[in-house]
Amino acid sequence: MENALIVVKEMMQSGIIGPIAIGGGIAATYYIEPVLTYDLDIFFIPIEDGLDVLGPIYRYVGKRGFPLQAEAIMIEGFPVQFIPAYNELVREAVWNAVDLEYRSVKAPVVRAEYLAAIAVQTGRSKDRERVARLLEGEVVNRSVFDEILKKHGLSEKWRKIEGISHEK
Amino acid sequence: MRNKDTASAEAEIVFEKKRERRRLLAGLPFERKIEIIVELQKAAAAIRKDPRHMVWPL
Numbered sequence: 001m002e003n004a005l006i007v008v009k010e011m012m013q014s015g016i017i018g019p020i021a022i023g024g025g026i027a028a029t030y031y032i033e034p035v036l037t038y039d040l041d042i043f044f045i046p047i048e049d050g051l052d053v054l055g056p057i058y059r060y061v062g063k064r065g066f067p068l069q070a071e072a073i074m075i076e077g078f079p080v081q082f083i084p085a086y087n088e089l090v091r092e093a094v095w096n097a098v099d100l101e102y103r104s105v106k107a108p109v110v111r112a113e114y115l116a117a118i119a120v121q122t123g124r125s126k127d128r129e130r131v132a133r134l135l136e137g138e139v140v141n142r143s144v145f146d147e148i149l150k151k152h153g154l155s156e157k158w159r160k161i162e163g164i165s166h167e168k
Numbered sequence: 169m170r171n172k173d174t175a176s177a178e179a180e181i182v183f184e185k186k187r188e189r190r191r192l193l194a195g196l197p198f199e200r201k202i203e204i205i206v207e208l209q210k211a212a213a214a215i216r217k218d219p220r221h222m223v224w225p226l
Contacts, residue, residue: 025205033189036212038221078225079224101198
């Protein structure tokens with residue numbers, strides 16, 4: 001994973017992609033107990049908006065000889081999934097990322113509050129479980145989380161999810 | 169015959185132990201957590217191999 005992170009950072013520094021942040025299961029693992037996951041999810045802000053935001057990535061990895069495997073790109077043998085920041089919440093999450101350190105590499109990771117908010121927004125059962133774990137782990141600043149939810153129109157959705165959790 | 173209160177208290181003890189275990193795991197160094205993910209992947213692969221889900225080469 002260390003070498004994959006180095007390559008991803010090189011892509012950012014070379015202008016292939018804009019700012020990045022680790023999301024998904026690896027980001028959750030940074031804050032709470034390890035979760036079974038198979039990809040390194042990288043949220044990124046495209047250099048240019050348009051229909052082909054993944055094009056520059058595919059061209060770059062093609063030149064470097066990194067093969068594709070389903071939705072992931074095998075970078076130095078490690079499956080990486082590039083996810084363009086698909087709405088304002090995710091873009092904000094990328095801009096507000098914090099650094100994690102893995103072996104010799106520092107890389108941005110989505111903050112716990114944004115990870116929880118994105119999970120509320122996505123709303124699958126595994127996302128609801130993730131929010132519960134993040135909150136239980138006391139890694140989420142509740143007032144920051146509430147502000148993010150309010151800003152992105154997710155407060156009502158969160159209240160419904162909380163209601164379901166309390167009913168169980 | 170056990171009453172509901174006793175069963176509920178016993179269940180809460182079990183749930184608290186699980187929460188404590190999650191707290192301990194959450195407090196591990198990030199590098200160790202990644203190693204645990206690989207152990208989970210190997211365990212899953214031992215049950216059923218899925219070509220879409222490879223064990224990470226760390």
